[in-house]
Amino acid sequence: AQSVTQLDSQVPVFEEAPVELRCNYSSSVSVYLFWYVQYPNQGLQLLLKYLSGSTLVKGINGFEAEFNKSQTSFHLRKPSVHISDTAEYFCAVRGPSGGYQKVTFGTGTKLQVIP
């Protein structure tokens, strides 16, 4: 079965500084990878997804992620964060377990942007 590991539960960063949120997955076969954002008291919103093709994926709000098959990673990056980026970010994987219908989520990383 596939699994997702988000190594950092909380990441504080100053406004306008760059940030990287780490995500590693485990699966022996092809998977599809996602990043979701959850703002306070709201549901999850899709930031970006990797399905195939270019390993650098650009999403909404200036975020991007790079798929690295050899390192089984899908880290999320933003070159300059804003206060409004304060939220919880979830990495997720869809793989063959459950016929590709189940999405396995990581435990989340809380990004706190400091003014």
Add this chain to the structure above:
Amino acid sequence: GAGVSQSPSNKVTEKGKDVELRCDPISGHTALYWYRQSLGQGLEFLIYFQGNSAPDKSGLPSDRFSAERTGGSVSTLTIQRTQQEDSAVYLCASSLAQGLTDTQYFGPGTRLTVL
């Protein structure tokens, strides 16, 4: 158009009582998912409905949990004889079920507190 809606937004109940949580998916979405988000943990898959097929119930944690989807639209998640460990945010998502690249759209969740 309207997104996924869930009701109630908050539910406080006493241990041993039954609760029903409702999810209204996006119109036309044939796939519907329930997840549980507990404090400090990721999203835990509970159950998946796809069209008229038998639901995938493999994520339900115990036989106190059940869900149904009437008319291929609205879904109700029922928890019988609630326990304190059932306290969590219950999230519903729907999708067009367009295959492996399908995108899920999440509702705002129902926060369940069992006293």
